[in-house]
Amino acid sequence: MSYIQNLEKNLSSTRKSLINHSLYSKLDSKQKLVEFMENHVFAVWDFMSLIKALQRNLTCIEVPWIPNKNRLAGRLVNEIVLAEESDVDLNGNPKSHFELYLESMIQIGASTKKIEDFIFKIKTLKSYNKSIDNINISPVVKEFMDFTFNIINTNKNHVIASVFTFGREDLIPDMFIEIVKKLSINDEIKADHLIYYLERHIEIDADEHGPMALKMIEKLCGEDEIKWKEAEIASKKALEMRIKLWNYIENKIN
Numbered sequence: 001m002s003y004i005q006n007l008e009k010n011l012s013s014t015r016k017s018l019i020n021h022s023l024y025s026k027l028d029s030k031q032k033l034v035e036f037m038e039n040h041v042f043a044v045w046d047f048m049s050l051i052k053a054l055q056r057n058l059t060c061i062e063v064p065w066i067p068n069k070n071r072l073a074g075r076l077v078n079e080i081v082l083a084e085e086s087d088v089d090l091n092g093n094p095k096s097h098f099e100l101y102l103e104s105m106i107q108i109g110a111s112t113k114k115i116e117d118f119i120f121k122i123k124t125l126k127s128y129n130k131s132i133d134n135i136n137i138s139p140v141v142k143e144f145m146d147f148t149f150n151i152i153n154t155n156k157n158h159v160i161a162s163v164f165t166f167g168r169e170d171l172i173p174d175m176f177i178e179i180v181k182k183l184s185i186n187d188e189i190k191a192d193h194l195i196y197y198l199e200r201h202i203e204i205d206a207d208e209h210g211p212m213a214l215k216m217i218e219k220l221c222g223e224d225e226i227k228w229k230e231a232e233i234a235s236k237k238a239l240e241m242r243i244k245l246w247n248y249i250e251n252k253i254n
Contacts, residue, residue, distance in 0.1 A: 003218070003221060003223070003228050004214055004217060004218050006228075007162075007166075007217075007228060007231060007232055007235070008166075010232055010236075011166055011232065011235055011236060011239065014236055014239040014240065014243075015166070015239060017239075017243060018239055018242055018243050018246070021243065021246045021250075022250065023036075023246045023247075023249060023250040024176045024179065025179070026250060026253060026254070027176070027179055027180075027253075028179060028183070029183070029188065030108065030109065030183065030188050030189045031253075032253040033108060033110075033180070033183065033189065034108060034109060034110040034111075035249065035252055035253050036249055036253070037101075037104070037105050037108070037110045037194075038105070038110050038111055038114070038115075039138065039141055039245070039248075039249050039252075040245075040249070041101055041102070041105060041112070041115045042115060042118070042137065042141050042144070042145055043141075043144060043145075043242075043245065044097070044098055044101045045098055045115065045118075045119070046144075046145045046148040046149070047084075047148075047164075047168050048084060048085070048096070048097075048098055049128075049148065049149070049152060050148060050151070050152065050160060050163065050164045050168065051077065051080055051081055051084055051164060052081070053152045053160055054077045054157065054160055054161055054164065054216075055077050055078065055081050057155070057157050057160070058070045058073045058074045058077050058157060059074040059077065059078060070157075070219075070220075072215070072216075072219050073157070073161075073216050073219045073220055076212045076213070076215060076216045076219075077216065079208070079212060080208075080209050080212060080213070083097075083204050083208065083209070084096065084097050085097075087100065087200065087204075089103065089193075089196075090192065090193065090196050097197070097200075097201065100193070100196070100197045100200070101197055102115070102116075103193045103197075104191070104193040104194035104196075104197050107190055107191065107192075107193045107194065108189045108190065108191055108194060109189075114135065114136070114137060117135060118131060118132075118135050118137075121134055121135065128145075128149050129149075132145065132146070138248065140244060140245060140248040141245065141248075143241070143244075144241050144242075144244070144245050147237070147238070147241045148163070151163050151234060151238070156227075156230065157220050158217065158220040158221045158227045158230065158231050159230050159231060159234045161213065161216050161217050161220055161231075162217055162231035162232075162234055162235045163234050163235055163238040164213065165210075165213035165214065165216075165217060165235075166235035166238065166239065167234075167235055167238025167239055167241075167242060168238070176198065177195065177198050177199065177202075180194055180195055180198065181195060217231065
């Protein structure tokens with residue numbers, strides 16, 4: 001069994017618990033979906049910081065430019081960033097996946113005030129810690145994002161890449177999309193933007209980002225058993241943090 005296969009095997013039980021989480025089946029009304037999105041949007045945002053941290057570390061984004069030795073990993077991360085940061089919306093206009101999610105929230109009537117206030121603070125204060133301490137959000141959501149930034153601050157590329165891959169990618173179950181479609185068909189919500197976001201995310205993750213991300217982890221960990229173990233520990237914790245976030249949202253909508 002290869003290192004990557006062993007890692008996937010060791011994470012499979014926790015991943016299964018997340019994918020089969022009971023929260024999804026309870027998102028059966030507009031009000032519940034709104035509550036979900038108003039909390040989940042912060043996870044959508046900090047996902048972008050994970051991938052940008054990898055791009056910063058694995059490519060050269062400084063001036064003057066110099067070649068980076070992580071050629072394969074650099075190419076892979078640049079391709080992932082291209083789609084995440086500059087994908088297209090329903091009308092073919094370039095937009096990041098975060099912006100697509102905001103559009104989806106607005107369409108179903110969810111408030112974007114807290115996340116937009118947070119983004120404004122990031123722009124002005126230029127600090128995650130100062131910004132997060134000046135916004136009124138759930139301690140569970142804050143803990144989730146704090147974990148992400150603690151991972152980024154390790155500056156260990158193999159750890160960041162593993163959390164990005166196993167803690168974030170390929171975790172949207174088909175059941176969630178079917179529930180959203182059912183709500184849309186019943187005219188309870190207008191959700192073509194959300195359905196597009198979810199289907200687009202799954203399509204890219206399965207066909208492109210998933211395989212690319214696995215290659216990137218293999219390249220970054222090599223045959224270093226310590227790195228593989230660190231990747232496993234961080235990835236498992238990331239999955240557990242997502243489960244904790246889902247538990248919190250589920251309790252709120254019950």
